[in-house]
Amino acid sequence: MDYQLTEEQVMIRDLARQIARERVVPVRAEMDENGIFPWDIVKVLAESDLMGLHIPQEYGGMASGALAHMLAIEELSKACLGVSTTYAANALGTFPLLFFGSEDAKQKYLPDIAAGKRLVAFALTEANAGSDASGIQTTAKLDGNEYVLNGTKQWITNGGEAEIYTVIAMTDKSRGARGASAFVVEKGTPGFTFGKKEDKMGIRCSATRELVFENCRIPKDNLLGREGMGFLVAMKTLDHSRCGVGSQGLGVAAGALDEAVKFARERVQFGHPIIGFQAIQHMLADMATAVEAARALVYSVARTMESGVKDFSKVSAMAKVFATDVGMRVTTDAVQILGGSGYMKEYPVEKMMRDAKILQIFEGTNQILRNVIGQELNKEAARGGN
C-alpha cells in the first residue's frame, strides 16, 4: 500500500527499521529472558536523533510529527515490544511537559529528553486507581514554596530508569477529579524512591516499578499548568499517546505475520511447504488484511492529530483498540501457524504473543476505551450528528 509518506517520514521509518534489525533483533531474546533494560538501544536511538521526533526544534527535537513517530514505534515494535514500550513511554512522559509546561520547564527538560540524555516516565496509575483514575490517593500539599508529595504509584513504565517523572497527585481531595494536579519530579529528590522491578509476562526488558513518595518536597514551580488541571493533563496526554499504542499493536502484528509467512514457506508437510495449503493461506490472508487495516487506521489517526483538530479522543481510542486487538489476534495466529515451533523460545513468535497482551491492557484497557468511543457517539448524536 502506498501511504504517500514524505521523504523525511521514509527516512525515519528506514532508520528505525535498520536499528530494529541490526541492534534489537540480535539481543531481544536475551533481554526478554533476563529482563535487561534496553539502555544500549536507547543510546543508539539517541545517537540516531530518534528520541526527539515528538519535540519541537527550538528544544533540540526533530519536530517530525505524529505519523513519523508512529512509523518509528511500528518498526521497533516489529522487533521487540519491550523496546518500543520504553521508547513510546518516553514520549508519553514528555507530553504533559510539552502541553502544560512553563517556558522555563520546557527549556530545562526538553533538550535533554530530545537528545536522549534523560528518560521520562508518566505516573498516573495506583493500586486503587486503574481504569477509575479518579481514585488517585497520592497527595500533594502546598507548604510554603514547596509541594509535599505522599503516596505510591504502581506499574510505572520506565520507573527507576527514567530521571524525569510527570506525576498526577491530588491537591484537593474534596474536589474529586477536579482536585488532581500534574507535577514534574526528578529522580534523586529526597523522599522519592522506587519499588522492585516487576516480573512480567511480556515486555520483560521494559522497566515497570512502583514510585514511592514519602514527604517528598518539590519546588512549587514543578506544578504543570494550574492546580486542578491534573485530570485534563492526563486525558490530553493519553489521547496523544494512545495512537502510539495502536502503532505498537500494528508493529507486533506485522512482525508476527512476517515470521509466519517465512515459516510457512519453509515448513514442509505432506510433501509441500505448508503455505500451499488453503487452511494456512486463509489464516495468513486474514492476518495480512488485519495488519493493513490497522496500519491504515493508525496512519489516518496520526494524520488527523497532525491536522490540528482539537478533539481526537474517539479516533485515537479506535486506533488503540483496533490495532492492539489485531496485535493479539495476529501474534496468536502466528504461534498457531508455527505450531510446536511457535511455542518454543527458539522462535520469536511466542514472545510476540506474550508481549502483545499488555497492549490490550495499558494506557486504558480496550474495554474502557470502548466506553470512551461509545460515550463520544452518544455526545455526537446529542449534538445532532456528525
Place this chain on the structure above:
Amino acid sequence: MKIVVCVKQVPDTAEVKLDREKNTLIRDGVPSIINPYDRHAIEAALSIKEQAGGGTVTAISMGPPQAEAALREAIELGVDEGVLLTDRAFAGSDTLATSRALAAMISTISPDVIFCGKQAIDGDTAQVGPEVAEFLGIPHVAYVRKIVAVSAAAIRVERLMDDGYDVVETSLPVLFTAVKELNTPRLPSLRGKMAAKKAVIKKMTAADLAIPEGELGLSGSPTQVNRVFTPEARGGRKTLSGSLDEQVSALASELLAMR
C-alpha cells in the same frame, strides 16, 4: 585535525553468485554497499574527530558515477564531505594505478590522518592502503585493531598480528588500515540522512590530477589476471571420539603413521 577516509563501493558479496561456466562474478542485480572494512575506517575517523573536539572528515572514493551513493552513505554517518574521483580514464585500474590516483587526489587535501579499510571484499588484495602511503611518502600501519592515544604530534595504535599484536607509535601524517576488531560502526542519524540528501559531492577527474597518461587506468596497471579458478577443496577431516586418553593415543598413532 584533518582526516581523510577512503571508501570503496563494492557488490554485496553475501548476495553475489558465481557464473560457473565463465568463472566470473554475476554482478547484475546485486546491491552495492560500502566495503564493510571501510565502515570501520569511517567509524575510526569520526571517533578521532569527536575526541579531538573538532576537525573535518572527508570521505573519498574512486569509481563510476554511481559510487557517489557510497559517499552519501558516509555523510549519513557523520562525515563532513565527500569527493569522488570519476573518469573513464581510470577504467581498468589495478591496485597500483588506483593507489597512484588516490594519492594524487589526497595530496590536494593534505590530511593529518588517512584511514582505509584493510581490504575490499571484492578484490581482497589489501594493497591499496599501503600503496597510497608509499606514493604519498608517509608512514602507514596496516591492520589497526585499536587506537591507543592521539595527539597532534603522534598516534599510538595496536596492529593485529597472527600471534598477538604490536604496539606502534607513529608521527603524522600517517595512513592506517582498519580491521573489524577496531570498533563497532555506528548507524546513521536522522540529521545525517538529511544532510546527505542535500550534500553536494565534489567530483574530480583525471585532468584535476597531474598524472602522466601512461600511468592511468589500464595502461598504468601492470597486474594481469592469468586465470580465475575455484581452489580444490582440501582433504577430508577426521573427528576422534572416546575418552581423552583414547583420543590422545589415536591421534599419536595417526601422526606416527603419517611420518
